[in-house]
Amino acid sequence: MTPLNTLSPWGDDIYALFTAHHIELVSFVPDGGHKRLIELCQSDAKLCTITLTTEEEGIALAAGAFLGGKRAALLMQSSGVGNCINMLSLPRVCNMPFLAIVTMRGEWGEFNPWQVPMGQSTPKVLAASGVLVYRVDTLDAVGPTVEAAIQIAFNSRRSVAVLLSQRLIGAKNFTRGDK
Amino acid sequence: MLNRREALRTLLQERGEMIVVSGLGSPTYDLAACGDESLDFPLWGAMGGAAMVGLGLALAQPNRPVLVVTGDGEMLMGIGSLATIAAKQPPNLRIVVLDNERFGETGQQRTHTAMGVDLAAVARGCGIEHSLTLRETAQVATLREQLHTTQAPLFAVVKVSSEELPRVLPARDGSYLTHRLRMALLGPARATEA
Numbered sequence: 001m002t003p004l005n006t007l008s009p010w011g012d013d014i015y016a017l018f019t020a021h022h023i024e025l026v027s028f029v030p031d032g033g034h035k036r037l038i039e040l041c042q043s044d045a046k047l048c049t050i051t052l053t054t055e056e057e058g059i060a061l062a063a064g065a066f067l068g069g070k071r072a073a074l075l076m077q078s079s080g081v082g083n084c085i086n087m088l089s090l091p092r093v094c095n096m097p098f099l100a101i102v103t104m105r106g107e108w109g110e111f112n113p114w115q116v117p118m119g120q121s122t123p124k125v126l127a128a129s130g131v132l133v134y135r136v137d138t139l140d141a142v143g144p145t146v147e148a149a150i151q152i153a154f155n156s157r158r159s160v161a162v163l164l165s166q167r168l169i170g171a172k173n174f175t176r177g178d179k
Numbered sequence: 180m181l182n183r184r185e186a187l188r189t190l191l192q193e194r195g196e197m198i199v200v201s202g203l204g205s206p207t208y209d210l211a212a213c214g215d216e217s218l219d220f221p222l223w224g225a226m227g228g229a230a231m232v233g234l235g236l237a238l239a240q241p242n243r244p245v246l247v248v249t250g251d252g253e254m255l256m257g258i259g260s261l262a263t264i265a266a267k268q269p270p271n272l273r274i275v276v277l278d279n280e281r282f283g284e285t286g287q288q289r290t291h292t293a294m295g296v297d298l299a300a301v302a303r304g305c306g307i308e309h310s311l312t313l314r315e316t317a318q319v320a321t322l323r324e325q326l327h328t329t330q331a332p333l334f335a336v337v338k339v340s341s342e343e344l345p346r347v348l349p350a351r352d353g354s355y356l357t358h359r360l361r362m363a364l365l366g367p368a369r370a371t372e373a
Contacts, residue, residue: 064235
């Protein structure tokens with residue numbers, strides 16, 4: 001089993017892109033794969049981080065931020081995508097940008113069978129909800145893919161999800177106690 | 180029991196620069212009945228999201244009061260957002276629940292607030308200290324002042340009668356409503372940008 005990459009070096013790339021593209025609000029329901037990125041965002045006084053109780057809150061939050069002239073992003077894991085389906089109608093109907101960075105579970109060496117159904121349906125559910133889906137399988141593709149996602153989300157006002165594959169982030173090892 | 184439209188009309192008197200987001204169903208019709216303003220953002224869907232749209236606006240526009248007017252059913256669906264908002268303590272966000280204890284759009288079925296759930300107690304328990312329930316017409320004018328003066332998040336349940344009022348429908352084109360509010364807040368150059 002691939003060990004969870006606790007260094008999560010892609011977090012630095014994504015944080016740098018958030019800063020460069022003036023994303024000022026970052027909301028999340030956490031995932032181990034987002035740990036590094038969340039810590040970077042929380043340590044930046046210029047970023048506003050919002051801890052959510054459920055992922056669809058982050059879609060409504062991003063809509064409000066856009067109405068008020070600020071850019072937002074939502075961080076979550078694939079299990080949260082199912083919580084988002086109806087709320088995705090908000091940016092779609094209102095022609096608003098929406099950006100989600102999704103860490104994948106249930107697809108590559110998954111230990112927990114309860115993660116597999118939502119992990120497998122995540123790209124289909126997103127596509128069916130009108131979200132453009134970009135998948136990242138390698139470390140060197142994280143930066144260019146997230147940057148392209150940011151550009152199309154905000155310049156073309158589309159809902160976009162970047163899926164960070166479980167092969168990239170490493171399967172969670174329960175017996176070793178990975179978070 | 181208060182009349183929901185009279186209560187909202189009082190709350191919106193001399194609203195100044197206050198942004199108003201309305202939750203789907205009756206609050207959206209109530210807001211339209213009070214006059215259709217460019218600083219209004221009436222929701223027709225996204226049930227459970229009104230308070231979080233309000234939080235996003237409040238964080239992006241910290242110098243304006245942001246009022247979310249929603250119903251008990253809509254607030255119950257987004258009840259977790261009270262915890263999210265309390266954790267953030269946005270000083271300019273106000274949430275008013277017009278609570279008729281009914282799902283008014285779908286046949287007047289009783290909601291949880293008709294079965295003992297106290298939304299103001301939930302909000303207070305989450306950490307929104309200024310949480311209250313209004314049952315008297317005379318209290319509404321005081322709440323109106325608090326919308327403009329309170330320097331902390333405010334949550335108010337206004338108990339209203341469940342009578343069905345004539346529907347007054349605002350525009351439902353989301354692109355139009357979005358552009359109208361962004362024009363009012365940001366001006367033409369920024370409203371058309373990302």
